[in-house]
Amino acid sequence: MAKTQIEKKAPIKYQFFALTPQGAGPIAEQELLELGLAVTHTESSGVAFEGQLAAGYTAILWSRVASRVGLLLSRFEAASDAMLYQGAMEIAWEEHFAVPNTFAVDVTGAASFVLNTKYAAQRVKDAVADRFRDRFGARPSVDTKNPDIRLLLHLGPKNASIYLDISGGGLHQRGYREHTGPAPLRENLAAIILLRCGWPQIARRGGALLDPMCGSGTLLIEGAMMAADIAPGLFRKKHGFECWKGHDLQIWENLINNARSKAREKKRSLPPIVGGDKDPAVVKAAMKNAFRAGLADFIVVRCRDVSLLAPPKNHYAGGLVISNPPYGERMGQLEDLEKLYSDFGRALREKFNGWKAAVFTANPSLAGRMGINPASRDEYYNGPIACQLVQYAVSPANFEKQ
Ligand SMILES: C[S@@+](CC[C@H](N)C(=O)[O-])C[C@H]1O[C@@H](n2cnc3c(N)ncnc32)[C@H](O)[C@@H]1O
Structure with a gap:
């Protein structure tokens, strides 16, 4: 008998990392737990958590503490320049963005084989470009100022992790502050x-x-x-997931609509x-x-x-x-x-x-x-x-x- 129902794919469980200013990891942990997110690990300058896409979107919209939120694409052993390039080359970039998109790579952390973080970023950019060129005969361009896709390379002593920056730059830029005095706080x-x-x-x-x-x-x-209870991300105009192939607009819009009605309710008190x-x-x-x-x-x-x-x-x-x-x-x-x-x-x-x-x-x-x-x-x-x-x-x- 022919199947009448389309089989539903199981939702993907992602690993995320919320970067914070130095020392604020434990405060972000508390905040993410209160948002109902599944925290897996906390460091002085960030918190790892996991869940479906809505978990990452929730952190972008609601975290007051995080500076950025990354979605883990790959973590691999990298004890040399060649291993970094190879690990980055093995990521199926074509599933995440396309040749016409622009991209940039930011680097955090340190590894003994990396003397210059700019060089490490360059190796990842080369791997992305080479993989696209091998498959499509063309490569996406780099735009360090305003890219469609921002990648985060985190270097550890033996491993490298590559994240898609779904926040798309500093979450501290809430969008309400056009006018500042001489020494504003982030x-x-x-x-x-x-x-x-x-x-x-x-x-x-x-x-x-x-x-x-x-x-x-x-x-x-x-x-x-x-x-x-006004979501800190409610006024931000641009997000890092907009050009990402995995973006789910419906999930994002549900979260935004929910945040808008909350903001209307509680202001009066x-x-x-x-x-x-x-x-x-x-x-x-x-x-x-x-x-x-x-x-x-x-x-x-x-x-x-x-x-x-x-x-x-x-x-x-x-x-x-x-x-x-x-x-x-x-x-x-x-x-x-x-x-x-x-x-x-x-x-x-x-x-x-x-x-x-x-x-x-x-x-x-x-x-x-x-x-x-x-x-x-x-x-x-x-x-x-x-x-x-x-x-x-x-x-x-x-x-x-x-
Ligand atoms: C470091 S800034 C505050 C920045 C602020 N937190 C922000 O995010 O924009 C210090 C402020 O103190 C104000 N200030 C200095 N002396 C003052 C005084 N005697 N009375 C009131 N304000 C004063 C300055 O005009 C300045 O705007």
Whole structure:
């Protein structure tokens, strides 16, 4: 008897890797577990997880911490240049993209046989091009700036892994920030800082979020998006899977539609989110960014000096005061900065009993001017600059003896 039903293929289980800033792997692990993803392994700068395509798409749309998400194409032994080329040559590239597409190869990690990561990238590019040329007589071109397909080569001591970068470049570029001040925080670093300070839990109990030196408003906008359950990837225009032959538009659109309706629901119940900055141009930029994120009605930004910092009127649920003040590396002179941190600390001691506070700074000795004993210190990198997140529980028991 003829078969009447078309046999359904079993869905493919993929291996993914979410790259994070150094030190943020465990925070991303927690986040991906809360998103219901199956984490298999966590490192200081990333998390491996597995699942069907929707798992990778979920991470792209919902991870606030990840910098990129890669879908594993192959992992193979590579102890020499020739093995790297051979391993890359064996990937069925023609199943993933086509000759008219452009591509690029980025490299992370290190291996003893690789003295120059650019050369390793070149070997993978050669393998891709040679495989296409052998089969089709033509090869895809390389475009390092805006490729259709971005590949990630990760080198380990004995193995190489090649991923398709399904995020298509930095996930920190959320798309809401067109206007910045002089030293903006990366959006995913701002999210990491807020998660580390327990902001989602504070928001759930009605606590406020204040940033008295808010610059372009990154901490405020990321904080509002977290509290309102707005997917961080909702405003991104371009993704790395768009030209990939395995892309499933239906799965992506379902996730996007679901994220859109969630964002509409929860905005109305946001707690007070208030920023300040002494620079009027920067205040304008923060307001424009909040507008672009659809949060203009929920974030207030005022032009004022940190010394005038006060809790929002008629707000009694406490909250989090967090800031990334200037720290001298890129702006500000030391004496002025000492006064700035001490003004900030005084305002906290006088008016914020019972609140949590935090500063993110590349100059931990300036944090010493706050006059409050820190509850914790964590180290993160803001680009190439080593920074500390210093947290405080604002209470007379923790004030330094003057
Ligand atoms: C490092 S930037 C903050 C960047 C911000 N986190 C962002 O992502 O755009 C520090 C900000 O502190 C502001 N600032 C400096 N001194 C201030 C003061 N006394 N009162 C209020 N804001 C001040 C600066 O204008 C600057 O925008």
